[in-house]
Amino acid sequence: MxxxxxxxxxxxxxxxxxxxxxxxxxxxVSNDCFGSPALGTALHQALAQCHRDWHYQNPLPDIHWVHHCWRQHSAGLTASQVMEGMEILEKYYWRFIAHEVALTQxxxxxxxxxxxxxxxxxxxxxxxxxxxxxxxxxxxxxxxxxxxxxxxxxxxxxxxxxxxxxxxxxxxxxxxxxxxxxxxxxxxxxxxxxxxxxxxxxxxxxxxxxxAIRLRHDRGWEPTPGKQCDRCAFSRYCPAVTTSPTPVPETNSKPQLQLALNL
Ligand code: SF4
CATH class of the missing domain: 3.90.320.10 (Lambda Exonuclease; Chain A)
Known part of the structure; x- marks a missing residue:
């Protein structure tokens, strides 16, 4: 298993x-919400290309290499995101690449x-x-x-x-x-x-x-109150912070481990 x-x-x-x-x-399901990751994703992809695809027989790329990588991954962004991403990557280039003797693969x-x-x-x-x-x-x-x-x-x-x-x-x-x-x-x-x-x-x-011990025996899942409770999405089910907690709803995903193990 x-x-x-x-x-x-x-x-x-x-x-x-x-x-x-x-x-x-x-x-x-928790109620956590996430912001739009589009700019962050494009930055990650451009940096991956920058370090993965550079021709390492040449010691150091110039700034045009960074611009090239950004163009490959910024197509779906708004004009302001494209500008913002370009500035971020240029800062990265001057801080982490430009002053090296050679780019290390x-x-x-x-x-x-x-x-x-x-x-x-x-x-x-x-x-x-x-x-x-x-x-x-x-x-x-x-x-x-x-x-x-x-x-x-x-x-x-x-x-x-x-x-x-x-x-x-x-x-x-x-x-x-x-x-x-x-x-x-x-x-x-x-x-x-x-x-x-x-x-x-x-x-x-x-x-x-x-x-592993908790999973094996499906017990010992005690609430542990602390500062994290303020942002906990499950507080309404939790007897440690709620006087009359809502019953945990039945889902199709009951713990399965005991069924799978030779207990
Ligand atoms: S509210 Fe309850 S379940 Fe959530 S972190 Fe606090 S103790 Fe744990």
Missing amino acids: TYQISATKLQTYNRCPYAYYLRYERKL PLAVEGKIQGRLHVENLEFIIVGRYDRIDFLSGGLELIDYKSSREVKLPDTSEMDIQIGLYYLALEQTYHRSLKYLSLLFLRTGEKVRFQATPAHRKQVQQMISHL
Whole structure:
């Protein structure tokens, strides 16, 4: 029996097992809304092309290469988004490319990563995606482009989970350790590096072990109140914050794991 796990799922579990249970086991839909990702998607695609398709026999592209990549991916945007994206990419070029001696070819660009972990008779499939992986002398650097307007760093605990999961998956895929997970904020040109260590991997392995026990026995999904409750989409079902919680609706997605395991 396989069970898919991602940084987003494990972060939800870490914040509150009950919210995790409602979202991923009972498959209740949350009311989270997302803004239009069009500009961000186009920026990611243009940067992927910029680093993936450059002819690396020539040391350094000039600014026209960035303009060319942007033209390939900005067709569906409004005129103001096209201008905005061009300015962002030009800033990126002058900050991260123009002053290098040569552009270093990444190990991988814009892809999915997968790892496996066996716990409690369960096989967890770790899934994630990356924007770029660079090869450094002492390990790998995973780079995540951020196109948000503000430079907002995730909570340390959420970052640690992400680092630990990528550490596990990259080690299996490339047989190299993750050295840094870096957030690159495209609008400001800031790059924030987080050092990865085996302790991150260990922490995530322990967390997945606890999750496996809950999944196996389908119990222990206690609410864990905290500051996250203010933004929780499931508070009306939650006995920890609501005096008369709404009964959890029946869905077609009851926990299935016990049926699949030889218990
Ligand atoms: S309201 Fe708080 S305690 Fe209740 S499910 Fe949501 S996060 Fe958990």
